[in-house]
Amino acid sequence: MTAEPTLAEICVVACAEAWRGDGAVLASPAGLIPALAARLAQRTFEPGLLVTDGEAGLLAPAGDGSVTEGWLPYRQVFTSVASGRRHMMMGAAQLDRYGNQNISCIGAWARPKAQLLGVRGAPGNTVNHPVSYWVPRHSRRVFVPRVDLVSGVGYDRAAAAGARYHGLRIVVSNLAVLDFGTPDHAMRLRSVHPGVAVDDVVAATGFELAVPAQVPVTRLPTAQELALLRTVLDPDGLRDRELG
Amino acid sequence: MAEIVSLAEAIERTVNDGDTVAMEGFTHLIPHAAGHEVIRQRRRRLILVRMTPDIIYDQMIGAGCASKLVFSWGGNPGVGSLHRFRDAVENSWPAPLELEEHSHAGMANRYVAGASGLPFAVLRGYRGTGLASRGAGIADISCPFTGEKLTAVSALRPDVAVIHAQQADLAGNVQLWGITGVQKEAVLAAQRSVVTVEEIVDTLEPRPGGIVLPGWAISYVAEAKGGAHPSYALGYSVRDNDFYLAWDQISRDRATFSRWLDEHVLGATPSGARQVSSARPGAVR
Numbered sequence: 001m002t003a004e005p006t007l008a009e010i011c012v013v014a015c016a017e018a019w020r021g022d023g024a025v026l027a028s029p030a031g032l033i034p035a036l037a038a039r040l041a042q043r044t045f046e047p048g049l050l051v052t053d054g055e056a057g058l059l060a061p062a063g064d065g066s067v068t069e070g071w072l073p074y075r076q077v078f079t080s081v082a083s084g085r086r087h088m089m090m091g092a093a094q095l096d097r098y099g100n101q102n103i104s105c106i107g108a109w110a111r112p113k114a115q116l117l118g119v120r121g122a123p124g125n126t127v128n129h130p131v132s133y134w135v136p137r138h139s140r141r142v143f144v145p146r147v148d149l150v151s152g153v154g155y156d157r158a159a160a161a162g163a164r165y166h167g168l169r170i171v172v173s174n175l176a177v178l179d180f181g182t183p184d185h186a187m188r189l190r191s192v193h194p195g196v197a198v199d200d201v202v203a204a205t206g207f208e209l210a211v212p213a214q215v216p217v218t219r220l221p222t223a224q225e226l227a228l229l230r231t232v233l234d235p236d237g238l239r240d241r242e243l244g
Numbered sequence: 245m246a247e248i249v250s251l252a253e254a255i256e257r258t259v260n261d262g263d264t265v266a267m268e269g270f271t272h273l274i275p276h277a278a279g280h281e282v283i284r285q286r287r288r289r290l291i292l293v294r295m296t297p298d299i300i301y302d303q304m305i306g307a308g309c310a311s312k313l314v315f316s317w318g319g320n321p322g323v324g325s326l327h328r329f330r331d332a333v334e335n336s337w338p339a340p341l342e343l344e345e346h347s348h349a350g351m352a353n354r355y356v357a358g359a360s361g362l363p364f365a366v367l368r369g370y371r372g373t374g375l376a377s378r379g380a381g382i383a384d385i386s387c388p389f390t391g392e393k394l395t396a397v398s399a400l401r402p403d404v405a406v407i408h409a410q411q412a413d414l415a416g417n418v419q420l421w422g423i424t425g426v427q428k429e430a431v432l433a434a435q436r437s438v439v440t441v442e443e444i445v446d447t448l449e450p451r452p453g454g455i456v457l458p459g460w461a462i463s464y465v466a467e468a469k470g471g472a473h474p475s476y477a478l479g480y481s482v483r484d485n486d487f488y489l490a491w492d493q494i495s496r497d498r499a500t501f502s503r504w505l506d507e508h509v510l511g512a513t514p515s516g517a518r519q520v521s522s523a524r525p526g527a528v529r
Contacts (some may be wrong), residue, residue: 055271056423065354071453074270074425078349082368102374104345109374115333115343117325120317123347124369153372161372 015184084165100154102147122152127163138173155185246416270425344527358433373377405434416459422478440468
């Protein structure tokens with residue numbers, strides 16, 4: 001008998017879905033839940049993914065663990081990303097309606113209220129290849145009408161930026177899955193996680209969210225996915241702590 | 245030609261108040277011992293440059309060495325924020341810290357331009373972001389062949405580059421291997437350079453994926469065994485993950501940080517940094 005899936009497990013599988021259909025691209029996850037998701041997708045429905053380990057290796061499944069199947073040091077990443085054949089899942093301190101992302105600072109840039117980590121690869125990633133986002137705490141502090149500093153480029157700015165491979169795929173939060181599948185690429189509610197009401201998501205979002213008449217429930221992990229997560233990819237259950 | 249000296253001498257001869265200093269390393273081979281020596285020599289108003297500043301720059305900023313940081317990501321890897329960095333930016337403690345923010349690719353390309361003797365690098369990126377309008381060293385540029393709008397980023401030409409490597413030979417040639425960042429570009433872009441090494445060996449043996457920096461491209465080599473700690477040197481040491489976790493607590497509070505700095509840096513001597521010339525009578529000076 002299998003225990004019910006936890007919220008973290010539902011989120012891992014929802015994040016894994018970001019890479020469905022990508023084939024042989026570089027899958028670059030930032031953070032634990034996206035990392036488990038990329039490795040889960042690679043072990044199940046997207047075996048062609050080249051999964052980065054966040055340092056310099058490419059991970060491939062090997063029995064109950066992983067082996068390094070390739071070597072891609074930092075500087076070589078930059079020569080690969082411009083081809084569009086990479087799909088990264090990043091975090092976001094702020095996201096707006098068109099997917100502009102901020103990870104640099106909260107408040108005025110010259111004297112911020114909170115200095116965050118810095119734009120890191122976002123300016124290049126978002127114009128050079130697909131990007132998805134993982135937001136562990138869905139709130140009006142994250143989903144804002146206007147971000148304080150555009151680090152990652154959203155749909156309303158992409159054309160003017162001359163972005164050849166811009167594409168924001170999905171945003172997964174602890175409440176829902178969102179995408180940009182509207183005529184003007186404004187953020188849309190794609191599914192709500194089990195037990196979450198549409199109104200909860202709307203209330204926790206600081207801008208007008210496109211809400212279809214029928215909003216499905218995020219799919220549950222399969223028995224195989226659960227088994228992989230629990231016994232192979234994350235036997236210590238670190239995933240649940242990230243959403244604690 | 246690289247001169248083999250003690251770490252204290254290397255820093256004294258290269259790093260001046262107000263200099264632009266790039267101490268590079270990515271996850272691995274981060275030059276902590278050299279950073280501590282800069283703190284001990286009480287250098288001030290440095291413009292610190294690094295793609296991914298982590299706890300060594302947090303320590304230098306908290307110690308009052310820096311007036312500006314040029315970077316693309318600043319954090320305690322796998323742990324969270326850099327508290328001394330944030331305190332400097334948000335509250336000007338112990339001194340105001342000006343920021344020059346770039347993307348990773350922007351920083352890497354700026355080093356390459358500097359190392360190549362070119363005034364700027366060109367990349368696709370920045371357009372559409374908030375950096376494009378306010379960042380120093382960022383400008384729009386049109387491709388002279390197609391007219392495509394791109395971004396130019398100015399070359400980085402640090403006064404000093406400081407890196408840590410596994411080995412140097414007696415002639416001051418250096419080899420590093422394992423996970424590498426932009427150490428080579430940083431050294432070649434800089435006016436002066438210091439390489440600390442785990443060990444000085446008679447001859448370097450080629451390593452798969454190894455990067456060799458010839459002695460003629462380096463100013464000073466200094467032995468600093470364990471000089472990457474709490475980062476690591478592949479083949480010599482392992483990463484001290486507990487220290488990265490502990491740093492979160494040490495650095496949160498100004499008083500706790502200051503006590504730590506007094507005890508572990510200001511009151512310490514360079515660890516393992518014996519003067520090679522006295523230890524090895526035949527060593528090249």
